[in-house]
Each structure stands twice: as structure tokens, then as C-alpha cells.
Amino acid sequence: MSKSYDIVVIGAGLSSLMFLSRYILKNKDQSILLIEKSIKKNINQTFCIWQGPDLIDIKKIYNLKPRHVWRKIEVSYENDTICRDISPYSYECFDGKETLKELLNQCKNKISIKQGLDVRKIKNNKGLIEVITKNVTIKTKYLIDSRNKISKEQYESPPSLQQAFVGNEIVSKNEQFDPEVIKLMNFSNNKKEVEFTYTLPFSKKSALVETTFFSKRPSLIDIKKLQKKLLKRYKSTKLIKEERGIIPMILDREFINNNNIPIGLSAGMARPSTGYSMMRIAQWVKSIESKKIKQDNINEFQFKPNKLLEWFDSIFLTVCYFWPQKVPNLFMKLFSNADIKSIIRFMSDAPTLSDIFLIILSMPKKLMIHGLIKKYVK
Numbered sequence: 001m002s003k004s005y006d007i008v009v010i011g012a013g014l015s016s017l018m019f020l021s022r023y024i025l026k027n028k029d030q031s032i033l034l035i036e037k038s039i040k041k042n043i044n045q046t047f048c049i050w051q052g053p054d055l056i057d058i059k060k061i062y063n064l065k066p067r068h069v070w071r072k073i074e075v076s077y078e079n080d081t082i083c084r085d086i087s088p089y090s091y092e093c094f095d096g097k098e099t100l101k102e103l104l105n106q107c108k109n110k111i112s113i114k115q116g117l118d119v120r121k122i123k124n125n126k127g128l129i130e131v132i133t134k135n136v137t138i139k140t141k142y143l144i145d146s147r148n149k150i151s152k153e154q155y156e157s158p159p160s161l162q163q164a165f166v167g168n169e170i171v172s173k174n175e176q177f178d179p180e181v182i183k184l185m186n187f188s189n190n191k192k193e194v195e196f197t198y199t200l201p202f203s204k205k206s207a208l209v210e211t212t213f214f215s216k217r218p219s220l221i222d223i224k225k226l227q228k229k230l231l232k233r234y235k236s237t238k239l240i241k242e243e244r245g246i247i248p249m250i251l252d253r254e255f256i257n258n259n260n261i262p263i264g265l266s267a268g269m270a271r272p273s274t275g276y277s278m279m280r281i282a283q284w285v286k287s288i289e290s291k292k293i294k295q296d297n298i299n300e301f302q303f304k305p306n307k308l309l310e311w312f313d314s315i316f317l318t319v320c321y322f323w324p325q326k327v328p329n330l331f332m333k334l335f336s337n338a339d340i341k342s343i344i345r346f347m348s349d350a351p352t353l354s355d356i357f358l359i360i361l362s363m364p365k366k367l368m369i370h371g372l373i374k375k376y377v378k
């Protein structure tokens, strides 16, 4: 007979660990088991977020140290470059491996952890949930599930896109980067997909350089070929590591069902217009961390994105889906016209109404109206 738990959490990734590190502080009387399928994870992620006034202070709350902080950003397309000072805001990057290690350390002695268990099936049985793996079945009252269950149909139904990227951390003999300025988007002239380079310079001689696409059906093999070409632009470099990923840019999300709480990507915690999820996860955790999961409040644990932002993102995605060639100019207009603080709060899911108003005013109106019409008139 296997032991039964109050809560089983599937997946030791970002959403589960950010949740657990805060939830266990107030809820010491519930037995919690964390299950992870991988035994040794090869984590090459870099998590970046905006920080500053009115945004959740990730460093303080989660006790994390950023690897690098930037106070200037650059966006460019063809011959135009926009460089903006973002103080008092900053763009900060956290090493993925260190982040997950620190979060896991914060929960380690307060929960049980089982690695190497690949969850195959979930079954409800007489008021309990059965979490079925190859060799064991574990019973629990409540389940928190961070597995990505987004289906092929969801990924492929308009205006869903996927943010796909291949990046390399490079070190060179020459000084060829400016560590003060993060190159957020350097757009390519691509008629079929939104394509840009994202460069995080850590020093004058080292940077993470990524080829990124907002794509309907991305191919990491093709992106890797373009990335190889891109790297040739840099002189005498050595590759340190590679990071790659495909993040959903979709509006669909999973809902709580039979004491099973979805979190992470399937629950809509990746912002549809950007693919970023760390701030959304932090916002969700903040909204529930003082609560204890019980039968009568379980629906309060559902992740609910801001409705206005969701509507805005749906129009933005529609534009990216149908008119990708116009997206570089949309961003150039936004970054040259709008107040940078409004843009940052908007991208971090924490805009005021006036921020939203200002963003709308800074967008190319005709294009956004086309997006709006396309969204409603099928």
C-alpha cells in the first residue's frame, strides 16, 4: 500500500518550485510530495524579467541573485535603432540552474521528493486522486500539475503561435559587446514569420545571443541553421552553452477539475504575447500564498489572467499570425512613442489603466483595427 498525501505536485520546474517555496511557509501541516520525471536535468535556461516600482520583487521574495542587470534597452529594425534608458526599471537575468537549485533548497526539508517518476495517468478513485507512474501509484487529496498538456490542435489553431529560439552563450577574445545595453529585439526582414535576434551581453567579451521566431510551426533545426549563420558575425568566439526552447503563445488554458490544479504553461502562465512566465507565476503565487488548499476554496487556486490584457494579447497575436511582416514596425512605433515605464508594466502584467491607454495610442492604429476585425469576423 503506498502512502497517501495531502498534495502531490508534478514537475520540479519553475512554476512548481516558485509555488512550493512560498506555500510551505504558511502551510506546514499538509503532507506534500514533489514528483519529477528527470533524474539529472540538463538545465540551460536563462530566466529574464523586468524589475522596478510596482512589480513583484523576485530577488527579495524568492531570495534569488541576478546574474546581470541592465538599465538600457535597444530595439532595432533595418536602419533604425531605438535605445532607451529604463531607470528606475531594470531588465534582470537569472541563471536557470541556480534558480531552480535555490528554490528547491528552500523546500527540500519540508516536503518529500521523488525523482525518476514519470507520471503516466491520473485517476479519481473514491474522493482521492491516483497518480499513476510505471511502477507505483500514489494517492493524494489534491494535485498540482505542471506538465505541459497543450495539444497539437491548440498549438495549431489560429491565432496561436509558438516562440521558438536557439541561443548560445559566447565568449570572444575581442571586446565586441556593450554590457550596459540589452538588445531586446533586432528584427529581420522576414515576410512569413516574426524573426529577431535577442542579445544579452554579460561583459564586453561575452553574451548570450539568440535567434528567435514567433512561428506557426517552428522547426528548431532550421532555427539552428540561422543561429549558426548569426554566430559567424562575431569574431573569434568560443561557444559556452546552448539554450533552446519552444514556448506557447496561446490564449487557451486548462482549468481546475476534480481537485486537480493545473499550473505552468498549460494553465496559461506564459504570457501569450511574449512567452514570458516568471512574473505571471509570481503573481499567481502572491494571490494564493496566504491560503491553504481545501475543498471549499480550491477554485481560488485557478490562475486568472487580467481580462483586458488577454483581450489585447489576442489582437496582438492575430496581427502576428496574419501580418508578421508588419510586426517589426509595430514594435518600433511602440518603443519610440510610448512611455517606457508603461511598456515595462504592460509587459510584466502589471499595467495601470492609463498605461494600457497609452500603449493603445502608441500602436499603429490601422493595423490593430485590422487585427480587431480579423479576430471577430471569421
Ligand SMILES: Cc1cc2nc3c(=O)[nH]c(=O)nc-3n(C[C@H](O)[C@H](O)[C@H](O)COP(=O)(O)OP(=O)(O)OC[C@H]3O[C@@H](n4cnc5c(N)ncnc54)[C@H](O)[C@@H]3O)c2cc1C
Residues within 6 Å of the ligand: 010, 011, 012, 013, 014, 015, 016, 035, 036, 037, 038, 044, 045, 046, 047, 048, 049, 117, 118, 119, 120, 146, 147, 148, 243, 244, 245, 246, 247, 263, 264, 265, 266, 270, 275, 276, 277, 278, 279
Ligand atoms: C530555454 C527557455 C528560456 C526561457 N526564458 C524565459 C525568460 O527569460 N523569462 C520568462 O519569464 N520565461 C522564460 N521561459 C518560459 C518559462 O518561464 C519556462 O518555460 C518555465 O520553465 C515554465 O515553467 P513550468 O513550471 O511551467 O515548466 P517546466 O519548468 O518545464 O517544469 C515542468 C516540469 O515537469 C516535469 N515533468 C514533465 N512531465 C512529467 C511527467 N510525466 N512526470 C513527472 N514530471 C514531469 C518536467 O521534467 C519539468 O521539470 C523560458 C523557457 C525556456 C524553455
